[in-house]
Amino acid sequence: MRRDDSGAIAVLTALTSVVLMVVAGLAVDIGNTWARRGQLQVQADRAATYAAQFLPADSDADRLELAKGVAFYLACHPVLGQRQLDPTIPSCPADPSSTTLDVYAQDLLDEDMVTFPVRNQVKVVTPWARVDYGFGRAIGAEGSTQRKSATAKVTSPGMLSPMALSLDCLLNVGTNVLGGAGVPFGYISTTHQGGGSPSVTTTWPSGITYVNDPNLNGIAPGRITQQLLGTLPTVQVSGSRWPMLTANQRYRVVFRQGSGLTALTQEVGGSLVLDAGNNPRRVGHIPVVVPALVAATTGTWQVKVVVENLVASVPVSRTYSSDTSTFDVDGLVTPTPVSCGRLLKSPRAGTQANINFVHNLQEGIDHLLDQHPSLVSMGSTLDSLTLAQLQTLLGLTECSGTDVKDTNGVQPGQTPTCVVTNMSNAYEAGFTPGMIGAEGRLACTSDHPCRPGKSFSLNGVSINNDVFGDFVTNPSLLSADTFFNLDSYLDTSLPVVTPQSNLSREIYNSHRFMWVAVVSTAGAVSAVQAGDYPIVTFRPIFITQSSILSGTTPLLDSGLLTALVPTVSTALSLLDTAMRTLLQPGLTDQNGLMVDSGNKLSAVRFMTIAPDALPAVPVDYAGPEAEYLGVGPRIIRLVE
Numbered sequence: 001m002r003r004d005d006s007g008a009i010a011v012l013t014a015l016t017s018v019v020l021m022v023v024a025g026l027a028v029d030i031g032n033t034w035a036r037r038g039q040l041q042v043q044a045d046r047a048a049t050y051a052a053q054f055l056p057a058d059s060d061a062d063r064l065e066l067a068k069g070v071a072f073y074l075a076c077h078p079v080l081g082q083r084q085l086d087p088t089i090p091s092c093p094a095d096p097s098s099t100t101l102d103v104y105a106q107d108l109l110d111e112d113m114v115t116f117p118v119r120n121q122v123k124v125v126t127p128w129a130r131v132d133y134g135f136g137r138a139i140g141a142e143g144s145t146q147r148k149s150a151t152a153k154v155t156s157p158g159m160l161s162p163m164a165l166s167l168d169c170l171l172n173v174g175t176n177v178l179g180g181a182g183v184p185f186g187y188i189s190t191t192h193q194g195g196g197s198p199s200v201t202t203t204w205p206s207g208i209t210y211v212n213d214p215n216l217n218g219i220a221p222g223r224i225t226q227q228l229l230g231t232l233p234t235v236q237v238s239g240s241r242w243p244m245l246t247a248n249q250r251y252r253v254v255f256r257q258g259s260g261l262t263a264l265t266q267e268v269g270g271s272l273v274l275d276a277g278n279n280p281r282r283v284g285h286i287p288v289v290v291p292a293l294v295a296a297t298t299g300t301w302q303v304k305v306v307v308e309n310l311v312a313s314v315p316v317s318r319t320y321s322s323d324t325s326t327f328d329v330d331g332l333v334t335p336t337p338v339s340c341g342r343l344l345k346s347p348r349a350g351t352q353a354n355i356n357f358v359h360n361l362q363e364g365i366d367h368l369l370d371q372h373p374s375l376v377s378m379g380s381t382l383d384s385l386t387l388a389q390l391q392t393l394l395g396l397t398e399c400s401g402t403d404v405k406d407t408n409g410v411q412p413g414q415t416p417t418c419v420v421t422n423m424s425n426a427y428e429a430g431f432t433p434g435m436i437g438a439e440g441r442l443a444c445t446s447d448h449p450c451r452p453g454k455s456f457s458l459n460g461v462s463i464n465n466d467v468f469g470d471f472v473t474n475p476s477l478l479s480a481d482t483f484f485n486l487d488s489y490l491d492t493s494l495p496v497v498t499p500q501s502n503l504s505r506e507i508y509n510s511h512r513f514m515w516v517a518v519v520s521t522a523g524a525v526s527a528v529q530a531g532d533y534p535i536v537t538f539r540p541i542f543i544t545q546s547s548i549l550s551g552t553t554p555l556l557d558s559g560l561l562t563a564l565v566p567t568v569s570t571a572l573s574l575l576d577t578a579m580r581t582l583l584q585p586g587l588t589d590q591n592g593l594m595v596d597s598g599n600k601l602s603a604v605r606f607m608t609i610a611p612d613a614l615p616a617v618p619v620d621y622a623g624p625e626a627e628y629l630g631v632g633p634r635i636i637r638l639v640e
Helices: 006-053 059-075 101-109 135-139 165-174 291-296 353-363 373-378 387-394 426-436 480-486 507-508 559-565 568-583
Strands: 121-125 128-132 143-146 149-157 160-166 184-188 215-220 221-225 235-240 249-257 263-268 284-289 299-311 313-322 325-330 340-343 416-420 455-458 461-464 513-519 530-545 589-592 593-595 602-608 625-627 635-638
Touching: 006 635, 121 387, 160 184, 160 353, 160 530, 165 353, 184 568, 184 625, 215 263, 215 299, 215 325, 215 507, 235 480, 249 284, 263 284, 263 291, 263 461, 291 325, 291 513, 340 353, 340 426, 426 602, 568 602
Parallel strands: 160 513, 184 340, 221 325
Antiparallel strands: 121 149, 128 143, 149 625, 149 635, 160 340, 184 602, 215 235, 235 284, 249 263, 249 299, 299 313, 299 325, 340 416, 416 530, 455 461, 513 530, 530 602, 589 593, 593 602
């Protein structure tokens, strides 16, 4: 007898359909859960990277401001199901500074939903989100709650080097040279050896007629400060027993320094004034404008008075005074402020102390440094301080026992706010291998290659030869020379903020671009002994060649003044030479690197770049980075 199985099949089919529907429902619920998890992770990632722009957050007020940034992002980009569990999430305000975010932002901090693993990192945990199950309820599963976290960090493009600049040193130089406009360059050096230029022996040519009259009593004033630009000073040459001139004679004053073919000689004429009584002493004096070359060249000059005989206004013979007067030109700068930078003793994890300096030069300091709390107490940064506040900063002396110093005694979680200048022979010896050795910072290596055609050989090592002008995108808008004058250690708005669009992003990859700390006191750069000094701020520098000082534009446009006053570029070059002599006589300039006779590095010439002038960092940037330094462009990336 044949059985009819159709009923059983129908039941089985129904059961299978139910199971498939449940499985499909569970799959939908699980899919929704995973989708929600993905949405939460995106929310966490973006909230963390948004909040990182508020780093570093050192005070309670700073941390609340950052948490408000997180609250702003969460309120304006909620994930479905979050407000269901947490109705305290506020509505999206117009901007993150809104006071409607204050309470929720504080809750985020109190509940550890916004934390700071290290100073330049922020971790964000999202609010819980509810995922209600549909078909899952058939098996007793009502739904699930989800949350995600992300950590973001902020860094600066470029490496932080174990060198520091002195704020008051820069102030001194900037207010006393080139008519108060400041100088566009400085030096980071080892210990000053100073001493100025060697004494110059001056001899006068043979074959010239020397006479005892006139006698010279002197020059008033007998010395001036080196003058490169501006109105040249007038001095008065005076004496006795001056001959009475005929209609075909005239006086001239001759300045001379040195001997042989290299001697410098400058002449200038003047009017003779004899005393009214024309007594037998025949007192005379001539006011003369100091020649530009004399005013610009430091050292002692010898001066003679010449009586010139004329025929039809043409000189045919002359006699020189036998005796001389001396006239001194003092340098614009002294050995104390000439070098605005010093080497730092900075510890490095996992290496011996005696090679820390070399590694930190080659690879950058491997830990964070921070501004001194005195800046925080002012509620501002260096770039916005008033003159009075700057004077307060300049009054800071060496760091006290309560300050965090950059020494091997720094404890985990501490950030040094004081740096240690070190003048020891070991650190000076490390300057050469750290900068221009085979693996030095400026060396062209496989890991850090130089651009084609941008290298030269020094001590058998291929050294980077980038020029700042290589990274100026519009020279007509911002030439290498004028760029210097647009920058300031104190205020990037004086006289103008350099347009960011005019510097190429490739500058970050240059071996010669790096960051250094700026410290408060001159003692950090003028004293030989080591010391702990407070960090005021940080500045990007570019190690530059002397060619960056070149140019042809004269200060004055035409006429006699143009001939008498050196061009800006000539003035800078003369100043550069004088400064190098003060650093250490006999230094050779190797494309911005000052080396002694043994090719040991003694100093580097640098220019500063206003932090606001630096270009935005490219998305695919893969160059060197430092922990964010508080000024300049930020690189924000997810850590996890």
